[in-house]
Amino acid sequence: MATKTKKAAAPAKKTSGKAKSFKDAPLNKKLSTEEKLDLYRTIVGIRRFEERSLRAYNQGKIGGFLHLYIGQEAVATGIVSLMEENDHIITAYRDHGHALAVGMSMNECMAEMYGKHTGCSKGKGGSMHFFAPDKHFWGGHGIVAGQTPLGAGLAFALKYKGLKGCSVCFLGDGAVNQGAFMETLNLVALWDIPVVFVIENNGYSMGTSLKRSSAKESLAQRAEGFNMEWEVCDGHDVFEVREVANRAMTRAREEHKPFLLEIRTYRYRGHSVADANHEKYRTKEEIEDYKKNKDPINVLKQQLLADGTLTEDLAKQIDQEKKDEAEASAKFADESPVAPRSEIQTDVYWEVDNDKEGKLKGTYFFND
Amino acid sequence: MPLITYREAIKQALDEELARDENVCIMGEEVAEYNGAYKVTEGLWEKWGDKRLIDTPISEAAFSGLAIGASALGIRPVIELMFMSFSYVAIDQLFNNASFCRYMSGGLMNIPIVVRGPANGGTNVGATHSHTPENMVANHPGLKVVCPSNAYDAKGLMKTAIRDNDPVFVMENTLLYGEKWEVPEEEYTVELGVANVLKEGSDLTIVSHGRCAMLSLKAAEILSEKHNIDVEVVDLRSIRPLDEETILNSVRKTNRAVLVEENKPFCGVGAQISHLIQLKAFDYLDAPIHRVSAIDAPQIYAKELENWQIPNEERIIESVLKCLG
16 A cells, blocks of 8 residues: 655765855855846746746646656756856756756747747657757756766766866666666766766655665765765755855866765656646655745745845846746747648758758668 | 778778777777777777777666767767677667657757677577667667678778768677678778679579678579579668668569568568568569568577578578579
């Protein structure tokens, strides 16, 4: 019989001597008012975008799966805000937050979910497969942990080319039990690859709690088996995420060393919208407690109100702007055309798409 | 023209491409210090060093995926799988990520990698090391696959594969590594999607690829000598893209076709070719199309039986006579 399982207790932190307020850490202290407001705009934008996408999904406008990031926004927002010129990121299928954080437009993201030609992947990828290589965002990958060796590969390329940068590869707490990830951890440690793996530990791999899926509570500690540095932190305060991730990313850039960072976070919604029974494997109280005490928007808002960056009026204004932007994106997506049928067979082969003079030999596609 | 082995031809291709483009690197199990499990990369580590020749742990999923990620940023990795059978433990990386990332990104992510290694049976090693997955690769739009049957093609196709901007599988054959062919010293490449007529003939067309093309050629010689039958042998070289015109032109000329491959029959490459011929050359056929494939069971260990399980001259001749009879 199914039993309600409480979220796994927090593993002991490896972090020692942490600052009382991460907002006052030097890295965060030097943020300008505008930079702090940008963090707020991003975090609110992700929330409002996803709320609007949920409405569209429930209206039948969006098909497939919809894995919402609501509750986890501070993780992507904080880490993307640290990206430098030669840094790259990649993630799994819960990718809307990362996409918006790197600066993809709500229009192209919403249109992709609507399956429209104006979507970031022309409607060929859907919710789980957003890409923006020009913004150093390499997807959006549908198979759990399938992106982890790719994240290592991005970092491998940086080192191969002698560029000072790192890649940040996001994964969920379910992905740590995939073989590909284990293999990859060994490889990056063995070869000194500048990649930071960020486990966004929301406590549940789909509907199975951490306790019921991982033999050891601390996921990041597995790094010790590969002679790799690791750390655990909380993910509801964007300033904490920035402070801790910055150490890992700087180390990767400077010393070409990999890092395993576990960020404890929480998703308010089910694994996907289809997971309507998510209150069966966790308690209502658990969800409410997180929303009340650790909501990433509220935590940031309170800190920015306290230091005078934000006023209630400005917060309301930003919120309205993001709601409007999300609403406009839904309208844009709705009114956009579906790609013509001829698009089914483009973007399959680079050589075919770029064969302007018709020099390619042989048959590439095999329909009668 | 110097006579060199299939193995040496591939090594020359790798060496020349390493020299041509600093982004080309070779990674795989035992490729560097050990000089290659089948000695294809012998001497390359000594010449090119750790950066370009990279020994990996036994982690096909990780290093295949790493190659894919690196290729997105402009590196051109050539990964060696000690056996193509080992692609099966990296299937998500090779058959999801390498094949579909370009498509799912709407053409924004390109994956110029080469996956090379032997794909053959006939080596008395049992079912787990004897796969010929060219049909499986070809079933994934986004991937390309070639099966060189001789040293000349192996070198020319390898160089083309490395320069190609899409993921290309090069299916080699351990039974061919030590065999010699004439290979020119000057630079050349072999295009993808172009079949090779190994022998012209008028009575029947054999369509084949890889080592089976060479077996077919031998069978054709015996058929000519002992049965006075003039067989045309088409070596596909490339499975996807596929040179349909050469196949159809040959069948329209000879009016009969026997398809020879080491694949297992169900959904093998021959199934696709057979469909092609009936669709586009139906009126030219004077007899049903016949196929010679591996006998439909997991690869058997016992040497004598395995030699009968995979195509051989005797089975090919039998099938040709049946098709003509």
